[in-house]
Amino acid sequence: MNTQDEPKVLTLCYHCGNDCDTEQYHYEDKNFCCVGCQSVYKILSENQLCNYYAYNDTPGKTQNETASHYDYLDEPKIAASLLDYSDDSISIITLYIPAIHCSSCLWLLEHLYKINNSIVNSRIDFLKKQVVVTFKNKEMSLRELIIMLSSIGYEPLISLQDVVKEQNKVSDRDLIKKIAVAGFCFGNVMLLSFPEYFGLATFEEQFKSFFGWLNLIFALPVVIYSGRDYFISAWKNLRNKVLNLDFPLALGIAIMFIRSVYEIVSGTGAGFVDTLCGLVFFLLIGKWVQQRTYHHLSFERDYRSYFPVAVTLIEEAGEKPIPMDELKVGDRILIRNNEVIPADTILMKGDAVIDFSFVTGESAPVQKVLGEVVYAGGRQINQAIELEVIKPVSQSYLTSLWNNEAFENKKKKIDTFSDTVSRYFSVVLLIIAFGSAGYWMFFDTARAWQSFTAVLIIACPCALALSSPFTLSAVLSIFDKNKFYLKNTAVVEQLARINTLVFDKTGTITAPEGFRISFEGDLSYEDQCLISSVARNSGHPLSRELVKWIKISEYFPVSEYQEIPGKGIQGMVRNKLVKIGSASFLNIQSVNKDTGTVYIQIGDHYAGYFSFRQKWRNGLKELFAKLGNKLNMHLLSGDQDSEKEFLIPSFPWVENMHFRQSPQDKLDYIQNLQKDNKKVMMLGDGLNDAGALKQSDLGIAVTDNINNFSPGCDAILDGAGFEKLPQFIHQAKDAVKVIHMSFGISLTYNVVGLYFAVQGLLSPLFAAILMPLSTVTIISFTSIATHLYARKNKLI
């Protein structure tokens, strides 16, 4: 929107930093944008917690008016399932608070005891956005705690899918322990092996066997504990008749250990214990690097994290909150404004205006009449309604999508490059090993054993096993800086293979804020003032947009102001009744079936209508043009096709544009594309895309606030990084190139080693130098090359 000539003094909200559209909120000579922000400030200032504003300017978040009811927290059963610990005097609970974002949040939430001294202690885990609160349960109930947190702007997210507990389960402690053991042994073994390498004087020979035995003792935990996973994985894969990279690794470890034992026990040599320990140590490091966890993100969410934990049941005795899993068919439930309908139901009482945008992708709220079936997942945006449950939560229309087979085999098997290579690698390796052993059999039997083991030791694909993890994790951290979060490293390789792109419309290619507003009709300056005066009384997003669009600072007092949810607003200004709202509100014929149409009536005179269209994301046209060059483009929308003509200029692939797609349709569409051997990447945002995201080869959830719910997917892309999509794909392709190159380098090392190995000439010293050398080369090569490519792709 272009700025008007008249200068406007920007007043920023002291709490959240938003523009104050209306300057009605003052407190202690500070300006606030809304009552919410003001009341948070009030609470904080009354409790001498204004330091909150000292650490950061405007640390708060805008207070959305969510009318959450926490009565259910007084139900002992529900409360007990949420608490971590509880005894006679204190309770401990871990809460997930998405609003945590800066050091002020940290400071405030750790000083909760100043607001209410029933709180004993509160600790934040910043990256996980969790706070652990210990409170005296005699003086404060769980409900009061949650209400207090909400009142200062930190409403915890409590949903059916327990994000907190699921997240805390994930732990890499086990791997770190293994690395610690391997590192410890590696260090000590190196120390004890040095004398052997530098040569021992004759009087020191007595230590030789002592050092050897000590080395063997150190090798035991490395092989048995740290390296255990390689044996297990190799064995499992062999039984499934798959040869992966773990097989030659396990073989190498085993052979190295056996040969070392043999040499040390028989006193014929020093063994390869240091190479062995180093190998396991580096391999585990590679594994650790590969496991990147985003504490604040979850890729496995489903409908449950969108649902509340409890619902209000209407009994003869009155209203009573019950846990969701106790909800039965035939129960009568109460859904208040802004609450989610948890099961398929029939409307019994009340005016239902339900927002299904998250479930079906349709942006317009749907009106329901008594007796009509209301599907689960919708959000009531009118007054409270009463519903009767006709299907249990787990069998509703919405959840049936999760019972689709796309969700059955949970792990999508992504075929990585190293998997492919290792199949051939293992076979070639065995051929060389047996070949050289067979050759030496005829000349020198002792040498046959030596060359056989030497081949397996030297060809142990350590560097090979490290090139993928180090390259891919470098890519992951580059993506991460650009707000593109991948579930794991295999996704990078998948991204490089994509040849078909499927976009969802609403929420994916549309921007979260702002509308393209146009007015059909005639409005005088005074009319605009009148409209603006009425509209600024309303908190409805469309009203706010309207006020912003009209941009008139002059306004008149409004009397008899009324807001009818889901319909419109009206008020008397300068003795004229101004009505702003839907066609039915004004009792006129609707001009078109578009949802974002707001009609205006001033006095008795119908003035025209505003149409609100969602804005496209920045640079959408260029993005489509860039991507469309190389990839197949498709667009699926759950919405009506009213936007079609606006999309065609930027999305010329009309035959691939489909509207009114149900979640199942989207899933089937992707399946059909895949039948044509296409590698499909789906970009979506809501629950309605969940099936398609899961079915696609690569599902990316696009979100504008990564703390919000996003459906299960392989990657989460922040809306801010949306424009960089072509660069991401390019970088993924480059990463695969880097992996190929580093495979080349490590194979060269292997060939050099093999040249000596097949001759049976492999000294422990040679192995001890070659192994770390190749490892270091690979690690440095991959990270440097990846970063150079990232610079080329303008990602860093």
Add this chain to the structure above:
Amino acid sequence: MNILYFLIGCSVLLALIFLMAFFWAMKNGQNDDTYTPGVRILFDDDIPENPKK
């Protein structure tokens, strides 16, 4: 040179103690959150009422 046996024993023992200390720290959750303590330490006990601009 027999003293070497003793010294090596000592060095291994010392290394073992460090390994155990590391395990103990892990078990205590000292490595679970490596970010928050770094921020927490920067807070003053009491900042004068007027926030700095």
